[in-house]
Amino acid sequence: MGNAFIQPFxxxxxxxxxxxxxxxxxxxxxxxxxxxxxxxxNPLSFLRVSRPEIExxxxxxxxxxxxxxxxxxxxxxxxRAGALFEEERPAFYVYRLRLGSQEQTGLTAVVHCExxxxxxxxxxxxxxxxxxxxxxxxxxxxxxxxxPAYLIYRAQPALDALLADRTQAPPEIEFEDETGVRHSVWxxxxxxxxxxxxxxxxxxxxxxxxxxxHRTAAAARVYQKRHGAGRSGWFLAVLFPHNQxxxxxxxxxxxxxxxxxxxxxxxxxxxQGELGPGDGRPxxxxxxDVYVAGRWQRMxxxxxxxxxxxxxxxxxxxxxxxQVLAPVLGIEDPRTSPRLEFVGGAAGPETLAHAVDSGRAxxxxxxxxxxxxxxxxxxxxxxxxxxxxxxxxxxxxxxLFSHRL
Numbered sequence: 001m002g003n004a005f006i007q008p009f010x011x012x013x014x015x016x017x018x019x020x021x022x023x024x025x026x027x028x029x030x031x032x033x034x035x036x037x038x039x040x041x042n043p044l045s046f047l048r049v050s051r052p053e054i055e056x057x058x059x060x061x062x063x064x065x066x067x068x069x070x071x072x073x074x075x076x077x078x079x080r081a082g083a084l085f086e087e088e089r090p091a092f093y094v095y096r097l098r099l100g101s102q103e104q105t106g107l108t109a110v111v112h113c114e115x116x117x118x119x120x121x122x123x124x125x126x127x128x129x130x131x132x133x134x135x136x137x138x139x140x141x142x143x144x145x146x147x148p149a150y151l152i153y154r155a156q157p158a159l160d161a162l163l164a165d166r167t168q169a170p171p172e173i174e175f176e177d178e179t180g181v182r183h184s185v186w187x188x189x190x191x192x193x194x195x196x197x198x199x200x201x202x203x204x205x206x207x208x209x210x211x212x213x214h215r216t217a218a219a220a221r222v223y224q225k226r227h228g229a230g231r232s233g234w235f236l237a238v239l240f241p242h243n244q245x246x247x248x249x250x251x252x253x254x255x256x257x258x259x260x261x262x263x264x265x266x267x268x269x270x271x272q273g274e275l276g277p278g279d280g281r282p283x284x285x286x287x288x289d290v291y292v293a294g295r296w297q298r299m300x301x302x303x304x305x306x307x308x309x310x311x312x313x314x315x316x317x318x319x320x321x322x323q324v325l326a327p328v329l330g331i332e333d334p335r336t337s338p339r340l341e342f343v344g345g346a347a348g349p350e351t352l353a354h355a356v357d358s359g360r361a362x363x364x365x366x367x368x369x370x371x372x373x374x375x376x377x378x379x380x381x382x383x384x385x386x387x388x389x390x391x392x393x394x395x396x397x398x399x400l401f402s403h404r405l
Contacts, residue, residue: 005120006201008090008194009110009234012144012402013173018083020175022046023183023397026147028131028214029344032062038178044083046399048074049146050138063134068141075142075402086404092188092197093401094166095238099181099394104244105163107197108148108185108401110234111207113223116216121151121207122379125387127217128335135218143405145219147398148236149212154376155241159200166193173400179346181394207239208379210392222405236403238396242372248345249369250388251352252320253361255339258330262293265363268328273299280349282368288320291353292363311378316367317386324365335387345369345391 014022021042027050030038036054039045047054052071053062060067078084093108115121139145153159171184188197209216219235226232257265269275269290278289278298286301301323307314313322325331331340341361343352352364370390378385 005112005115006109006198006204006239007112007234008092008188008197009231009236009403010087010090011093011108012079012084012086012404014084014399015082016173018044019173019183019400020177022078022083023175023177023399024050025177026211026395026398027051029395044078046146046397049078049142050398063137065141068137071138072142075144075146084399084402089189090194092194094163094186094188095396095400096167096171096184097181097394097396098184099179102246102394104240104246105160105167106238106240107159107163108236108238110231110403111149111151111237113220113233113235115207116220116235119382120205121209121216123209123213123216124375124379124383124385124389125209125213126384127213131214132217132221135214136221139218139222139405145215145236145403145405147212147215148238148396148401149216149219150210150392150396151212151237151239152208152210152242152245152372152376153204153206153239155243156200156203158203159197160241162196162200177397179394183397183400185400204239207237208242208376210240210245210390211395212237226405230405231403232405234403236401238401242376245372246393247369247372247375248391248393249367250317250345250391251343251347251367252325252365253341253343253352253355254325254329254331254363254365255341255360256362257292258328260328265292265328266297269297269299269324272303272323272328273301275299278366280352280366282366285316285368285371286319287368288316288324289349289366290363291349291356291366294357296349296353296366307374311374311381312383312385315370315374315386315389317370317389320365320367321386342388344393346393 021044024046035047035051039047053067096105166186173185176182278296301319305313331337355361
């Protein structure tokens with residue numbers, strides 16, 4: 001892959017003293033209602049750019065042209081006011097996230113869309129056309145990418161050491177978000193620093209998408225439509241080494257028991273695996289905890305395919321879908337079933353139990369997280385993970401970096 005496909009870029013960034021007020025969660029991890037609540041009375045919130053429907057009445061079509069146009073107006077007004085500004089020259093940016101004992105340090109850059117189209121940027125999810133259309137229209141209306149893709153590289157000691165060394169200086173931007181994550185940024189602008197980073201990047205053969213499949217696919221569509229005019233051939237990304245990242249599980253809530261009584265449901269589970277006491281925190285692969293009728297139980301799958309033969313089939317999310325959700329609960333397509341709800345792994349067992357106890361769901365499944373080596377292996381094989389297999393945590397912030405085309 002080399003550094004020809006990974007380059008410094010001219011960034012749009014927030015004024016350091018305003019970063020905490022401007023930067024917001026990624027557009028796709030909050031609902032319209034949550035985005036509206038988080039933006040509140042804050043006129044600087046980047047959610048007004050990334051989720052502009054929050055400024056319209058309830059029930060407004062979020063995909064209406066005037067909604068994207070409002071996002072463009074908000075982005076340009078932040079720049080006119082000087083809250084956001086465009087740098088004068090290309091740079092790389094070191095971006096560190098810290099939450100408790102979890103710390104990860106990555107490189108913010110632009111990656112050429114051809115690397116994505118050729119498979120040198122590996123994906124592990126199928127994208128949904130409606131979501132691709134949404135981000136494509138957003139990029140085209142704003143003439144900018146306003147949030148980075150979250151990419152992984154297999155750890156490279158030379159690059160990792162360069163990034164770590166940069167963090168010894170005071171950061172240019174540092175703030176703590178509403179979830180307790182501390183975000184810190186350092187710019188690499190001097191010629192020697194840029195050259196050292198680019199030399200280290202030559203050792204990266206490929207990248208993997210952690211989060212941002214739709215952003216990346218949309219950027220590639222704009223690139224093809226514009227034939228690479230301006231800076232449309234490049235997409236905004238933050239690259240992290242694989243050994244610093246934390247994958248949390250993606251849990252499942254099911255609205256009803258598909259006509260089964262609780263004893264019948266538990267008997268069907270027992271036919272697929274061994275049941276015992278659980279606590280909502282399965283400790284090993286091929287275990288899933290189920291909460292129903294006020295208590296947790298742990299199920300260990302009996303039939304597990306050989307991961308060396310088919311890594312996707314051996315994933316816990318696949319086992320749950322094929323051995324429980326489809327045959328027992330009648331959920332044939334997890335992408336489209338209105339009876340299935342996904343809950344990101346930052347939510348603990350208490351959240352899942354509350355959803356069942358309150359009547360929002362009939363049962364909950366708490367999973368063990370997908371492992372990083374499983375994800376990389378499947379991506380290298382050209383495989384696709386089932387929907388909602390991974391929850392990377394902590395999340396990047398939108399608004400910290402934007403890339404005008």
